[in-house]
Amino acid sequence: MQEKDKKDWQPKILAILCNWCSYAGADLAGVSRIQYPPNIRVLRVPCSGRVDPMFIMKSLQNGFDGVLVSGCHPGDCHYLSGNYNARRKFAVLKPLLEYIGIETERVQFSWVSAGEGERFAEVVTKVTNDIRKVGPAKRLVKGVVSW
Amino acid sequence: MKNTYIPIPMKVDKIVTEDPEKTLRTYDLNFVNKSDLEKFQYLPGQFCEMSLLGMGESPFGIASSPTEEGFLRFTINRTGLVTNEIHNLREGDAVGIRGPLGNWYPVEDFKGENVVIVGGGFAFTTLRSLLVYLLAHRDDYGEITMIYGARNPDLFIYKNELEAWLKRTDMKLHLTIDNAVDGWQHHVGFVPAVTEELAPSAEKAWVVVCGPPIMIKYTLPVIEKLKFPDERIITSLERRMKCGIGKCGRCNIGSQYVCIDGPVFSLAQLKTIPDAL
Amino acid sequence: MIKIEKSNFGTFIQNLSADYSLFAPVGEGQQSAFREVKNAEQINTHIQITQNSPKTVFLPQTEVLFEFSGDDIQSEEKPAKPMFFWGVRSCDAKSLNLLDKVMGQSKQRPDDPAFQDPYWKARFDDAIILTLACNEPASTCFCNWTGGSPFSKDAGDLWAVETETAYLVEPLSEKGEAFVKGLSGYDTASEKDKQSIAKLKKQAESYLQPAVDAETLKEKLPQTWEDPLWDEVSAKCVNCSACAFICPTCYCFDIQDEGKKDKGKRIRTWDCCMFPIFTKEASGHNPRSLARERVRQRVMHKFRYFWEIYGESLCTGCGRCVRVCPVNLDIREVAKQLLEADSAA
Amino acid sequence: MVKALREEVKRLFEEKKVDLVIGWGKGSLPMTATPIFINKAEDAERLIWDETCSNNLAVYLTKDKRQLVKTDQKIGIVVKGCDGRSLVLYAVENQIQRENLVIIGVPCAGVIDKKKVLKHIEGKEVLSASFEADRMTVEGRGFKTEIAKCDVLSDSCLNCNHPNAPVFDVFIGEPRKSDSVEDVYPDVEAFEKLDSEARWKTMVEAYSKCIRCYACRNVCPSCYCTECFVDQNDPQWIGKSPEITDTLIFHLGRNLHVAGRCVECGACERACPADIDLLKLNRKISKEILERFNFTAGLDINEKPALASFCENEKQDFIMG
Incomplete structure (x- = not known):
């Protein structure tokens, strides 16, 4: 990739949000007109427990530069324990992806409640900035794999 | 030489929804290039691989008859990835086909003889092709009898044509449904039972059976009882296919490849193939 | 020379x-x-x-x-x-x-x-x-x-x-x-x-070891169709495709589309009769759903079906599958067992 | 040892405690054992137990192989430590009826990885091999070499703390004292120290060799889904070709599906015809799970797998503060 392209490059980030907390948090950020980078595409899921690690790996393979998964704070899950189960999955997935050499910034997790519009904006800003720093995804991207 | 894996470009000309559930649709396809139309020579019983770029290919029996010029007809049941996508097509959309593939019903051998056609469900497609072909060359053939069954009246395909065929005097069409419903004026009962009841004569006759495996399984003994010789009992097999040209291996049964040695087989042939039925 | x-x-x-x-x-x-x-x-x-x-x-x-x-x-x-x-x-x-x-x-x-x-x-x-x-x-x-x-x-x-x-x-x-x-x-x-x-x-x-006559095996194979021996020989097979992918004469393949509807490619990629999905139809019906049937298919194809069409065996005896099989399912042993089997005609 | 095993199995048949015994027999190649299924006392003579018995036989109790095992049939199965752990996993996951199973434990000092032997002799063909306590001798046309056994042990055996089945009905000989390896994952730690680019490069190089034969999956006792995610086509998760990202995601997906369930028997690695260090990723996951959740798969019949349970207050340092 050339320098020039790099300047114009905008990261594409998939935000997988749970229906009950983080999606509502994003909604609140919106109606409160809180500014955050426009780089995320939102995928709404019933619960962070619904997030199959395959979703995350497939997103990277199909060209997303990063994935953010956000759910209810521990103890707040609409389904009582969905986010606890999710947390265990992520606890394995994250170091595993790092281990094979996927930049740690690319896949991030957060808890954002329905009332935390401000926090949602902060999370998205941080993730976007992190991914900007590491640049366009090239590993695990189908057709673009590079060393 | 043209690459045989590259599909022939076609356009969807007409779509007919066959059943109220909208799981069966009939597609008339036109050739985009006239030269392809001229080259496409087929006979009833053959099939094509229909191709949607980016989605894949699926094999379908040709429901039109070579005597109907200018288009190809396919009736497609919505079951999987490709068929789902085909059901999303609209008139005017582009599709591809590869074919004609496979062998055909032995219409030459039928000449001067009686033909009994037994069909069930939406596997009726190539039987339609056969019937239209026979009717177009009506003088070449003896009596034509057709028994066609469906679970309920809604599930018959080509309903308009069925109406017309019922009225014809130069053929006999018997329709049957599994369970009686109000207003139904034809047979009631499974295809094997109705076939047994009608007992078409095996004298100078051929029988073509096509339908779901379970129907074939129970119809063949009935037909054998009617004294049709195995060589004159014709059926069309279905197997999972990919290449359609006898290479990729998945439709292999015994030493035969359903896609190139079949799909049309006589019972005599099938009896030599382990586990074909 | x-x-x-x-x-x-x-x-x-x-x-x-x-x-x-x-x-x-x-x-x-x-x-x-x-x-x-x-x-x-x-x-x-x-x-x-x-x-x-x-x-x-x-x-x-x-x-x-x-x-x-x-x-x-x-x-x-x-x-x-x-x-x-x-x-x-x-x-x-x-x-x-x-x-x-x-x-x-x-x-x-x-x-x-x-x-x-x-x-x-x-x-x-x-x-x-x-x-x-x-x-x-x-x-x-x-x-x-x-x-x-x-x-x-x-x-x-x-x-x-x-x-x-x-x-x-x-x-x-x-x-x-x-x-x-x-x-x-x-x-x-x-x-x-x-x-x-x-x-x-x-x-x-x-x-080389003494040869087993493949032609005799070919003649014998149809009789073994229902033989319980197939259960025995297929018992340890785990139905991977190591043997087929390493085989110099296995040619089965799959055709797949990759990419999107407007841009992509159609590829072909090896496939194998050992996989249950190889023959599984859209309706869910599978003509070869059992491991025994799939192992039998592979052996029959190599030693019988191909012969029926082309007049020779599809196995060339390179021995790769023998070496690579993770459970040591040795095709030579299978052939010998089939030949010795007392299958009814 | 082998004699005791045969005697025991014979006794089990004679006392009608089993209808079928799954064990290892002599294979058709040097250094190779093969799974055997015996259903009568006299066939017990075919059983062997040595360092070539590398297959994890638990695999035959699940998958397609269920057809081998009829309901109410009493099955005897010979197990090493890791195979025994698979049986514990099966019990936890309700895959077996424990009461129908006679677990025959054998003490394991590690099995050899044939591929390592072949590398040791530079690809020459081994025509015969013999084993002593800590050495093996291989012979072929024009050579005879002695190899230290520790050089050709399967990777999975190098840091193994579980040489005996955790649960058994009969044990042949004395359970082997565990070596109590403290540092179980030195290989993982070493790899973690490399920089991200080097790790990625290693992965791409390794997994580019994959031919997608699924031998790893099919010999894996923890992989017993009736339909694997790679075989699903609507939606199709993984492209079927050995394209590197599809291949990697297949392996990662499989690794994650066996996370907290993998008993690290190394069957995948030994089965791989492309010689990929498949266990590397499994071991990384096992290490994480051990460190975070203090859990090791297949040891306790009353403990749920790590990813099927949780604690409310556990470390969540990987989640944004």
């Missing part, structure tokens, strides 16, 4: 690689395969048999059938230069001929080019195969079961024997004839060389 001194081998290979895409055995053990080489140093000249057969070049595990963009379809069949294969064992040379019967030709529609595989033909028809006699067959080799032998001249365009100091080469086909004519500056093999061939041949053949 011409003689290429080993001292000249480097130059010979160098010249060859200028005119052809030159493929030869490369690498050791599990990594060994036929790969394109530019010079003699890259070639593994002492290998008994490569783990990956030359099939992987003619029918690659995955290849693009065509790429599409909108309605536009582009395909590429022809390799830039014709291929020359150095050091193919006779079993593998034979396997290419067997594959050609399926891929390059069509028994059912011999005259219709629509039933020939254009990608296979583009590679195989112009390729020159040099069959290198097998001086030291491995203990897993059983080419003698199905009509082969370490020094067989039945397949290939050229035939060569490695002696202590040289490679002795003779043509087997018209293509080979023309190739040899195009060579200059090489001696003709002497009487003494020919004697050493006879000696090597005798020694090589002595390494």
